[in-house]
Amino acid sequence: MTTMTASPSSAAHDIQVVTLKIDDQEVSASRNQTILQVAAENQIEIPTLCFMPGLKPMGSCRICLVELAGSPRLFAACVTRVSEGMTVITDSPRLRKYRKQIVELLFVERNHVCSVCVSNGRCELQALAVKLGITHITQPYRYDKMVVDSSHDLFRLDHNRCVLCTRCVRVCDQIEGAHVWDVAGRGIDCRITADLNLPWGDSDVCTSCGKCVHICPTGALTEKGTAVAEMRKQPDFLPYLTIMRENH
Amino acid sequence: MTPEELGKLAAKEQKARSACKHRVNVCCAAGCASMNSDKIKDDLQSAIKEKGIADQVQVRSVGCMGLCAAGPLVSIESEGKSVMYKGVTDGDVSEVVESLEGKPIERLNLPTDMPFFARQEKIVLENCGVIDPERIEDYIAVGGYAALIKALTEMTPAGVVGEITRSGLRGRGGAGYPTGLKWGTVAKSPAREGRKYIVCNADEGDPGAFMDRSVLESDPHRVLEGMAIAAYAVGATHGFLYVRAEYPLAIKRLKRAISQAQKIGVLGANILSTTFSFNLEIRLGAGAFVCGEETALIASIEGNRGQPRPRPPYPAEFGLWGCPTLINNVETFANIAPIVDRGFRWFASIGTDKSKGTKVFALAGKIENTGLVEVPMGIKLRDIIEDIGGGIPDGGKFKAVQTGGPSGGCIPKQYMDMPIDYESVKEAGSIMGSGGMIVMDESSSMVDVAKYFMEFCKSESCGKCVPCRVGTAQMYDLLEKIHKGEGASDDLAMLESLCELVSQTSLCGLGQTAPNPVLSTLRYFRHEYLELLRDGQKELAAAGADKGKDGAV
Ligand SMILES: Cc1cc2nc3c(=O)[nH]c(=O)nc-3n(C[C@H](O)[C@H](O)[C@H](O)COP(=O)(O)O)c2cc1C
Ligand code: SF4
Ligand code: SF4
Numbered sequence A: 001m002t003t004m005t006a007s008p009s010s011a012a013h014d015i016q017v018v019t020l021k022i023d024d025q026e027v028s029a030s031r032n033q034t035i036l037q038v039a040a041e042n043q044i045e046i047p048t049l050c051f052m053p054g055l056k057p058m059g060s061c062r063i064c065l066v067e068l069a070g071s072p073r074l075f076a077a078c079v080t081r082v083s084e085g086m087t088v089i090t091d092s093p094r095l096r097k098y099r100k101q102i103v104e105l106l107f108v109e110r111n112h113v114c115s116v117c118v119s120n121g122r123c124e125l126q127a128l129a130v131k132l133g134i135t136h137i138t139q140p141y142r143y144d145k146m147v148v149d150s151s152h153d154l155f156r157l158d159h160n161r162c163v164l165c166t167r168c169v170r171v172c173d174q175i176e177g178a179h180v181w182d183v184a185g186r187g188i189d190c191r192i193t194a195d196l197n198l199p200w201g202d203s204d205v206c207t208s209c210g211k212c213v214h215i216c217p218t219g220a221l222t223e224k225g226t227a228v229a230e231m232r233k234q235p236d237f238l239p240y241l242t243i244m245r246e247n248h
Numbered sequence B: 001m002t003p004e005e006l007g008k009l010a011a012k013e014q015k016a017r018s019a020c021k022h023r024v025n026v027c028c029a030a031g032c033a034s035m036n037s038d039k040i041k042d043d044l045q046s047a048i049k050e051k052g053i054a055d056q057v058q059v060r061s062v063g064c065m066g067l068c069a070a071g072p073l074v075s076i077e078s079e080g081k082s083v084m085y086k087g088v089t090d091g092d093v094s095e096v097v098e099s100l101e102g103k104p105i106e107r108l109n110l111p112t113d114m115p116f117f118a119r120q121e122k123i124v125l126e127n128c129g130v131i132d133p134e135r136i137e138d139y140i141a142v143g144g145y146a147a148l149i150k151a152l153t154e155m156t157p158a159g160v161v162g163e164i165t166r167s168g169l170r171g172r173g174g175a176g177y178p179t180g181l182k183w184g185t186v187a188k189s190p191a192r193e194g195r196k197y198i199v200c201n202a203d204e205g206d207p208g209a210f211m212d213r214s215v216l217e218s219d220p221h222r223v224l225e226g227m228a229i230a231a232y233a234v235g236a237t238h239g240f241l242y243v244r245a246e247y248p249l250a251i252k253r254l255k256r257a258i259s260q261a262q263k264i265g266v267l268g269a270n271i272l273s274t275t276f277s278f279n280l281e282i283r284l285g286a287g288a289f290v291c292g293e294e295t296a297l298i299a300s301i302e303g304n305r306g307q308p309r310p311r312p313p314y315p316a317e318f319g320l321w322g323c324p325t326l327i328n329n330v331e332t333f334a335n336i337a338p339i340v341d342r343g344f345r346w347f348a349s350i351g352t353d354k355s356k357g358t359k360v361f362a363l364a365g366k367i368e369n370t371g372l373v374e375v376p377m378g379i380k381l382r383d384i385i386e387d388i389g390g391g392i393p394d395g396g397k398f399k400a401v402q403t404g405g406p407s408g409g410c411i412p413k414q415y416m417d418m419p420i421d422y423e424s425v426k427e428a429g430s431i432m433g434s435g436g437m438i439v440m441d442e443s444s445s446m447v448d449v450a451k452y453f454m455e456f457c458k459s460e461s462c463g464k465c466v467p468c469r470v471g472t473a474q475m476y477d478l479l480e481k482i483h484k485g486e487g488a489s490d491d492l493a494m495l496e497s498l499c500e501l502v503s504q505t506s507l508c509g510l511g512q513t514a515p516n517p518v519l520s521t522l523r524y525f526r527h528e529y530l531e532l533l534r535d536g537q538k539e540l541a542a543a544g545a546d547k548g549k550d551g552a553v
Helices: A008-014 A035-041 A093-109 A124-131 A167-176 A211-215 A235-246 B003-018 B037-051 B090-099 B136-141 B146-154 B157-167 B179-188 B211-218 B220-234 B248-264 B294-301 B330-334 B336-342 B344-348 B381-388 B422-427 B446-460 B466-483 B489-505 B509-513 B516-532 B537-545
Strands: A017-022 A025-030 A065-068 A074-076 A087-089 A155-158 A181-184 A191-194 A221-223 B022-027 B057-062 B074-078 B081-085 B197-202 B238-244 B279-285 B325-329 B358-365 B371-376 B398-403 B409-412 B436-441
Touching: A017 A035, A025 A035, A065 A093, A093 A124, A093 B466, A093 B489, A167 A181, A167 A211, A167 A235, A211 A221, A211 A235, B003 B136, B003 B146, B022 B037, B037 B057, B037 B090, B136 B220, B136 B248, B146 B220, B146 B336, B157 B179, B157 B220, B157 B336, B157 B344, B179 B220, B179 B325, B197 B211, B197 B220, B197 B294, B197 B330, B211 B220, B211 B248, B211 B330, B211 B358, B220 B238, B220 B248, B220 B325, B220 B330, B220 B336, B238 B248, B238 B294, B248 B279, B279 B294, B294 B325, B325 B330, B330 B336, B336 B344, B358 B381, B371 B381, B381 B398, B398 B516, B409 B516, B446 B466, B446 B509, B446 B516, B466 B489, B466 B509, B466 B516, B489 B509, B489 B516, B516 B537
Parallel strands: A017 A087, B022 B057, B197 B238, B197 B325, B238 B279, B358 B436
Antiparallel strands: A017 A025, A065 A074, A065 A087, A155 A221, A181 A191, B022 B074, B074 B081, B358 B371, B398 B409, B398 B436
16 A cells, blocks of 8 residues: 655646735635735735626736736736735835826716715715725816616616726626626717616616625616715625625 | 548549639639620630530639729639630620630730739739639639648647747737747647637628738638638637628628538548548628627627627637637638648748738728738738739829728838838838728828828717726727817827727727827828927927938938
């Protein structure tokens, strides 16, 4: 009978723990973690917008871009996995400049006049702008006119406030399992759409669970009957999304 | 079918060919077909029958002969001699038939020794315009599927990968990624649930590009053979051809080619009586440019919305349904059989140090000979424009050539003597791209060109990521404002800062390269922008003072 002795070479591909550097801080991580997860565990904050723990990350808002030493490219922290010896830079003048510009593009894309929004004071886009030190807008506004869908009994969708983060799309599909929402159109004409382009109230599959409303970072999805600054999102269930998804 | 039987088929086909005194080839690719070349072929056939010489003359429809501007094209090979006729119409049919036994028709003659033909070097297009794309026997007669036999019977999969690696072939889909390296990665990636895939990217969405289309329409088996060899090399058993739905003729010919290949046993189970099996399916793209991006293409084949996802992981490790997937361009696959057949040394002897082989270009715009050309890498831009292209028509003067489509840039006249290879073109501020080449003369406005491509990117952006979705729309508006003469230097500064943002932060290649047409025209023709600005005079005067700095390359 032979006994199995572990040798470093046979174990090499099984090693699950890596060490890396994030902003001069040495950290250890499990190999299948993302940069964003590891940074959060180590109290290093990387700004995000489309990211939501428990939903599949998209890497689409580009706010969480970080630099990796040795690469001219930028990487979205929410989708990039750590690797041994990696050196991550989460904050630099270049990154700060780009993050500001990207948020500014969101502000000019649609109407985000906070003073008349039901989510004023409780909006992630607004908070992000404050955090990044955006005090004014330099780009010309687009403000394409968009409709408000009030056909649902309980909720309202205001396209003018949507930043196309697709959190609503993902929570409805990946957690609630109803898949009411989708993105229609291309480029600047993209819109969130219910079922196959129906008014939300006519959707056959919407369970009125409200998850999309409370996961929406802005005043795009809200409860009816709320006036300026009155909308209170109920984020209590958000920390459990990962568990909900695993139980699916 | 066994390799021996395939050899016999080739011999039989060659014999039938040489028994004919004259072979009349009528181009029936999209360009000539749009001028009714199908009917000309039918008329020729019946005229020959009427004359009672049908047993000596073979009339066939063949694929693209390249000089699309002079179509419909007819070439005649008679006992070693060949003539080519241009602009053939219904009315010329009887005269053409008469000329078979007499002198060539002066009026229609297209000299085959003109630089357009003589300066080209054909590998990818060598069968185009020579064989009938609808007959597998024609392909086999010119040595088709011999490379597949060689790979399957004489080489190991790793040997095939090594051959491609050493040939120096780089991807022809735009970025020029080393093909052998990609094959090696897929070969080494462990299969997922026993599966790996091969995908041929035939989405060809660049405005003005039709290289891939011509190959598929004129020589579809070449692509199938390349894919089968790739499948053997990387260990895949299933493949997809992703073809844009706007190419109905290419799709029809591919379908026919696949069923012929299955029938004869060069596709399907136990290919050429070996243990290797490979099945191919066609998938149609619905015309979104972004679906040519490899991760969007994968999403589209899987039945999802065609939008890119961040890489890594790359498709080579995590592609279709999470399985290792090899994605190559049509032209890349079309290079495979000749490399395997003739060996890597032969291929590596063509081209430059870092760019091997040939490249197919679609010549368009202000140039005498528009059409498809294949040239060795490293050829001078001047040779393409002046010799092969025949220069600028109507006594016009060359201003710039746009390469790489919406991801590329404009190369001005001081680069006329630059060799065309991946690195040089990049250094000049453009990219090789998939092979579009639009020639512009002095009358073209560069701001206009930049605006045109930005409009394209803006409407083709998938909208997933913020910088590309909003940034391209903002850049387009700024370009329009400047173009109308309403812009100021602030607008130009904003345009430049958006160019940086969008290129650095966009998720996929579409956004990352969308600013290129603006950046390259700004680099060489900044004065054209300044002249349009309300307050451009000052900078213009300053630029005038050190004129020649950038111009003297
Ligand atoms: C927006 C975009 C469009 C593309 N379109 C095409 C295309 O139409 N055909 C193609 O072969 N490659 C296209 N590509 C490149 C592919 O992503 C991929 O790199 C290529 O198919 C790989 O093949 P190759 O290595 O043989 O070049 C495109 C890339 C981007 C970013
Ligand atoms: S509606 Fe809200 S959650 Fe949905 S995409 Fe728009 S901003 Fe995001
Ligand atoms: S760069 Fe443009 S095309 Fe690519 S993912 Fe972003 S929005 Fe879509």
